[in-house]
Amino acid sequence: MQVSIIYFISLIGFIHVCSSASSPEWTGFYNVDDSCLQAECCCVSEQATITKPNNAELLVTANVAGAPCQAQLNGSTTISVLLPIPQDKNGFQITTNFLGTNNRFTLNADSQYIANVNLDNPKCSGMARRAISNWVGTYSIDDSCNQNDCCCLSEQATISKRSDTQFLVSARVAGVPCQAQLNGSTTIEVPIPVPQDKNGFQITTNFLGTNNRFTLTYDNKYIANVNLQSPRCSGMGRRIDGDNNTASLISSSSILILINAFLFRMICA
Incomplete structure (x- = not known):
């Protein structure tokens, strides 16, 4: 039932592309679902990043997994593939060769989801949801x-x-310098700007007197801190509050993806 609801919402989003006046925003970080059949396909896996290296192309950088990847990519587990800037459906869709097969990529109206239909091998289709940063929470250090x-x-x-x-x-x-640096205090409260780098997943700022870079993983579970002035003062935090504020992508069958794409084509044609 939950899968049906998710796909109904997704379908409504894609239908809305037909009449949407918003501009497509393909660039960003995406979490990839597991509907692509790895036993038969070389699939984009886990996470993908889309950047814009120039005014004519997008660059897809992603992890890949699947039985055919070994031969198809000479054992590589990552890809970097250039695609033309999408022009179909007011910039919300593109049909192009991707990893050796013909694929249609459709961005939904609010630029939060990308549906990929492999037109040569439907069981190699999949979907990705834009990763949204959520720093708020409690972390074990x-x-x-x-x-x-x-x-x-x-x-x-x-x-x-x-x-x-x-x-x-x-x-x-805790630490030897804390006594002098914080006048003996064992706790701190430090304001930092809301992160803006890496689509909100990274910030470089002064923290406790030194320059630090904090990076949140795309699943919102870990924060890596690199002290740029004294690397031995770096560390990591792991979320323990159990609230990532990122709804999990629900696995789906290729049939549901094809129905979704077919209905979208009928309505928007």
């Missing part, structure tokens, strides 16, 4: 930060939304 030399985040950290432009990092700290 690993022990990779060197407490002998650094004032480190320790045990747990919580990120809350302070305003539309700022987050607030509340955490325990």
